[in-house]
Amino acid sequence: MMGCIKPGYKKRLDKQTNDWLNGKSNHNNVDDECCPDFSCCNRGMMAPKREREEFCRAREKHNSKKVSRMLGVFLGRIIDKKFPKNKVTIVTE
Numbered sequence: 001m002m003g004c005i006k007p008g009y010k011k012r013l014d015k016q017t018n019d020w021l022n023g024k025s026n027h028n029n030v031d032d033e034c035c036p037d038f039s040c041c042n043r044g045m046m047a048p049k050r051e052r053e054e055f056c057r058a059r060e061k062h063n064s065k066k067v068s069r070m071l072g073v074f075l076g077r078i079i080d081k082k083f084p085k086n087k088v089t090i091v092t093e
């Protein structure tokens with residue numbers, strides 16, 4: 001996916017992340033990308049502030065293992081809410 005990043009992506013990502021950290025969930029319409037916890041497209045699903053801070057710290061430290069694990073947890077919550085009768089397991093390394 002690296003080849004199709006549009007100019008200014010990093011700036012948009014930083015703004016989106018910063019807004020998200022401060023409790024504002026904005027979908028990135030230019031790159032069509034959700035906030036880390038997908039709360040922009042799933043009302044009421046914003047991760048608690050503590051987790052948002054934890055996620056941003058992990059991303060700043062380029063702790064990709066932790067970042068992907070947290071993304072998995074966020075995604076799991078959305079799936080859980082949308083398909084409450086199914087048991088969904090997400091496996092990350």
Ligand SMILES: [Zn+2]
Pocket residue numbers: 026027028033034035038039040041
């Ligand atoms: Zn979204």
